[in-house]
Structures are given as structure tokens and as C-alpha cells.
Amino acid sequence: MNEDKLLPNEDYSKCQELTNCDSGSHTNCKGSCGEISIPKSKKHFAVINPSKMCQPMGAVQVLLGIEGAMPLIHGSQGCSTYLRFQMCRHFREPVNISSTSMSESTVVYGGEENLLKALDTIWREYKPKLIGVTSSCLTETIGDDMGLIIRKFRSKHPDEELPPIIPISTPSYSGSHVDGYDKAVKSLLENMAVQNQTNSKINIITGNISPADIREIKEILEIMKCSSIILTDNSESLDAPHTDSVSFLPPAGTKVNEIIDSANSKATISLCKHANSGAKFLKKRFDVKSISGPLPVGLKNTDKFISAICKIQNCDLPEKLEKDRGRLIDTIIDAHPYNYQRKVAIYGDPDVVSGLAGFTAELGMIPTVVCTGAESNRFMDDMKEVAKESPTKPSVMEGCDLYDLQNYIKDNPVDLLIGNSYGARIANEENIPLFRVGFPIYDRMGAQRIPIVGYSAGISLVDTLANMILEKYYDASGWEIE
Ligand code: SF4
Numbered sequence: 001m002n003e004d005k006l007l008p009n010e011d012y013s014k015c016q017e018l019t020n021c022d023s024g025s026h027t028n029c030k031g032s033c034g035e036i037s038i039p040k041s042k043k044h045f046a047v048i049n050p051s052k053m054c055q056p057m058g059a060v061q062v063l064l065g066i067e068g069a070m071p072l073i074h075g076s077q078g079c080s081t082y083l084r085f086q087m088c089r090h091f092r093e094p095v096n097i098s099s100t101s102m103s104e105s106t107v108v109y110g111g112e113e114n115l116l117k118a119l120d121t122i123w124r125e126y127k128p129k130l131i132g133v134t135s136s137c138l139t140e141t142i143g144d145d146m147g148l149i150i151r152k153f154r155s156k157h158p159d160e161e162l163p164p165i166i167p168i169s170t171p172s173y174s175g176s177h178v179d180g181y182d183k184a185v186k187s188l189l190e191n192m193a194v195q196n197q198t199n200s201k202i203n204i205i206t207g208n209i210s211p212a213d214i215r216e217i218k219e220i221l222e223i224m225k226c227s228s229i230i231l232t233d234n235s236e237s238l239d240a241p242h243t244d245s246v247s248f249l250p251p252a253g254t255k256v257n258e259i260i261d262s263a264n265s266k267a268t269i270s271l272c273k274h275a276n277s278g279a280k281f282l283k284k285r286f287d288v289k290s291i292s293g294p295l296p297v298g299l300k301n302t303d304k305f306i307s308a309i310c311k312i313q314n315c316d317l318p319e320k321l322e323k324d325r326g327r328l329i330d331t332i333i334d335a336h337p338y339n340y341q342r343k344v345a346i347y348g349d350p351d352v353v354s355g356l357a358g359f360t361a362e363l364g365m366i367p368t369v370v371c372t373g374a375e376s377n378r379f380m381d382d383m384k385e386v387a388k389e390s391p392t393k394p395s396v397m398e399g400c401d402l403y404d405l406q407n408y409i410k411d412n413p414v415d416l417l418i419g420n421s422y423g424a425r426i427a428n429e430e431n432i433p434l435f436r437v438g439f440p441i442y443d444r445m446g447a448q449r450i451p452i453v454g455y456s457a458g459i460s461l462v463d464t465l466a467n468m469i470l471e472k473y474y475d476a477s478g479w480e481i482e
Pocket of ligand 1: 078
């Protein structure tokens with residue numbers, strides 16, 4: 001853990017006022033406010049078993065949610081191979097990501113020729129409705145100006161009706177896939193959104209959630225009779241029904257026209273606080289109202305999401321959702337004897353971790369330790385909110401890896417692990433059940449079909465967690481094992 005980068009709140013004076021913090025500045029923050037605990041890392045030399053991925057991973061997931069879009073990575077072939085490999089084994093779908101195939105010589109002389117050639121080939125062979133060009137470690141380091149090269153490509157084809165070609169800067173030596181996701185949405189909006197008339201829609205920036213989650217959100221919006229623009233919708237392309245036809249491009253998803261129209265919407269809701277740059281841009285440029293998070297996981301967070309829509313739509317909570325909410329409360333009560341005081345460790349993307357930490361606290365569990373690979377002020381703030389619901393303050397590991405998490409768990413045992421497949425080895429070694437959620441999940445089936453957002457998904461989440469507790473800590477007769 002890099003202790004120099006613990007930044008719980010951008011506005012230090014406010015933090016100081018609220019907490020009587022004496023650490024001097026955010027850069028020295030050691031959680032001395034007492035609202036959260038920040039454990040010390042046992043190593044300072046390297047990252048082992050990282051809890052994050054590189055920026056293009058997030059950007060490509062945005063592009064695969066656009067109908068007819070082709071992602072192009074301006075980098076070596078290995079970049080696109082790594083992303084395809086990781087996504088194929090999680091989503092169990094064929095994933096096409098093109099590459100500018102940079103080599104030693106193109107690194108020395110610059111990647112312009114490769115990018116021009118790749119754009120030409122993609123346009124002629126696949127006729128995509130949009131091309132999203134993400135950079136990589138390599139091309140950011142040599143300083144290729146992708147915007148300039150794309151303009152050169154357009155000037156070479158003055159008579160052709162080319163699709164939008166969007167440059168997305170994703171230098172992978174900083175940030176994580178969470179930042180890549182955020183930057184991709186913002187770049188799409190910056191380059192495409194046009195205000196020309198009003199529509200009655202709400203933009204939803206989903207963040208890096210599962211196709212099943214996006215379907216849940218769409219269903220909630222449908223029940224609430226709310227027209228929306230999903231930015232972006234990979235619920236069909238990354239969890240596609242089997243058909244006889246083969247498509248090299250996403251056959252469904254957000255339409256190019258919808259992205260253009262997003263500037264005319266009534267509001268933008270970013271489900272994830274770490275994916276709200278696009279919403280901020282629409283607010284600043286076109287005065288589209290912006291609401292940011294939290295990810296609607298659990299009772300309180302889903303209430304916030306639904307009430308935000310009710311307020312924008314000027315409508316009441318539909319009966320169907322009221323009943324779902326009631327069922328979720330009933331399930332929480334039913335499962336309470338098993339979940340109460342169970343200690344959990346949660347790791348993964350910051351918004352998912354915050355959402356699940358809040359939800360487990362609602363269930364009476366104790367989110368003992370939370371870990372994310374991203375470095376984020378907002379995550380620290382969210383965890384302070386969660387700490388208010390929990391009987392013991394959670395230990396917060398931000399910008400950390402799973403090596404740090406495992407060491408912490410060895411000294412502070414937990415009953416349940418919640419996170420992606422990267423934690424499977426920890427679960428085995430420490431003999432703790434692991435509830436798999438997030439990205440990537442490659443050692444089990446059905447990752448793309450795990451929903452966690454909304455009331456209905458919350459019900460199955462409570463059941464699953466309680467059943468895992470029963471399986472591990474209760475005998476066949478239903479008695480708790482001492
Ligand atoms: S970290 Fe860099 S080199 Fe590796 S896949 Fe990502 S962009 Fe490519």
C-alpha cells in the first residue's frame with residue numbers, strides 16, 4: 001500500500017473541521033479521525049496479486065456496449081490478446097478487439113502508419129458504426145497523437161461517410177480499468193453529444209457492472225415507465241443469446257444516435273461514483289442535471305436510486321417495486337440469525353466494494369476489511385459512511401493488492417470472502433468460503449448472469465450469502481458448529 005497516497009477527502013479543511021484530524025494534510029492521512037482504520041502494508045516493494053486491471057480493459061467494455069462498434073487498441077498485439085482472453089473467460093462470449101500491432105520498429109519511428117492502416121482495414125472490412133481507439137502503455141509513452149492521426153485519416157477519405165472515430169486516452173501505467181471505463185464514456189460524450197432539442201429521457205451511466213445488472217436496471221426503468229439512454233448497454237453483446245448468425249461487431253447495445261442525443265436528456269445518473277466524468281461533462285457543457293451514485297446495491301442504496309428517478313419523473317414508487325422492497329426486507333429479517341455478526345472481507349472495484357460493504361452492514365454482518373486496487377478519495381468517503389452502519393469500523397485498504405489483504409486476514413480472521421476469482425487462492429489457503437462477484441470470474445460459470453443491483457437481486461444475494469454461511473458453519477442438523 002502506498003501510504004503517501006491516502007487521500008480521504010479532496011476538501012481537507014472540511015475533513016479537518018468534521019473530524020478534528022491532526023494529520024496535517026490528506027497526504028499524511030492515517031485514518032486518525034477514527035472513522036475508519038487504515039492497516040499498514042507489510043511490503044513496499046511490488047504489487048503481488050493485483051486487485052485491478054489496466055485502463056483499456058474498462059474502455060473496451062464501454063465500446064462493446066455500443067451497437068456495431070469496433071474497439072481498436074493502439075498498441076502491441078499482446079494488449080488486445082490479454083483483454084480478449086480475460087473477457088472471453090469471464091463473459092463466455094467471443095470478443096473482437098482489433099489492434100494496431102505495434103512492433104519494435106514502429107515504436108522507434110512512431111505508430112502513425114500502423115494506426116492509419118488499421119483504421120483503413122477496419123473501415124473497409126467491417127464497416128462499423130463507430131470505432132473507439134484506445135491507447136496503451138506503449139503508445140502513450142512514445143507520445144502518439146491519436147486525435148491528429150484520426151484527423152489525417154479523415155482528410156485522406158474526404159468523399160466517404162466515415163463513422164465516428166473516437167480517441168480514448170488510456171495510459172495503463174496509471175489508474176485502473178475503472179478509470180478506463182470512465183474516460184471512454186467521457187470521450188464518447190465529448191466527441192458526439194449534440195444539443196438540439198429536448199427529450200424526456202434519463203441517461204444512465206452504468207459503470208463496470210454485469211450484463212445481468214444492466215438488465216435489472218432496464219427492468220426497473222421499464223416498471224417506472226422511464227425512457228432512458230444506457231451509456232453503455234452490453235447486456236446483449238456480452239451475454240448474447242445463441243443464434244444462427246455470426247457477427248464480428250456487437251449486434252445490439254446503445255445506438256450511436258442515442259449517444260448523440262444524450263445532451264438532450266433531463267438528467268444523467270451515474271450508478272458508479274467512479275464513472276461520473278461523462279455526467280459532469282454533460283452538466284457543464286449542456287446543463288444536464290447530474291446525479292452520482294451510489295451503486296444501487298442493497299436496501300438503502302436502491303432506495304436512493306429509485307427515489308432519484310421518482311423525483312426526476314415526478315412519480316410515486318410503483319407497486320411492483322414496493323412489493324420487491326418489502327420482500328427484500330423480509331429476506332433480510334429471515335436471514336438475520338445466520339448473517340448477524342459474521343465477519344466479511346470484500347475486495348474489487350471501489351463502487352462494487354462500497355455497495356457490498358454497505359449491504360453487508362445492513363444485513364448485520366461486519367465488513368471487517370475492504371480492499372480495492374484503485375486509489376480513490378471517494379472510496380474512503382464511502383467507507384466512512386459504511387462505518388456509521390457497522391458496529392466496528394472497517395479496515396480500509398485503498399490502492400492495495402490481494403497480498404496485503406491476505407496478510408490482514410491471517411491476523412484478523414473473517415467468515416466470508418466477497419470478490420472476484422483473484423481471491424480464490426486466498427479462500428483455499430485460509431479455508432474461507434468465497435462469494436464470487438465482480439470482474440473477472442473465470443473459475444465458475446455464469447459470471448455475466450450475477451446481478452447485485454436493485455431489490456430483486458438483493459433478495460437472491462441475501463439468500464446466497466446466508467446459504468454459504470449455513471453450508472460452512474452449520475452441521476447437517478442445522479446446529480451451528482462451535
Ligand atoms: S498494461 Fe499496458 S501492455 Fe499490458 S495489456 Fe494493458 S495496455 Fe497493454
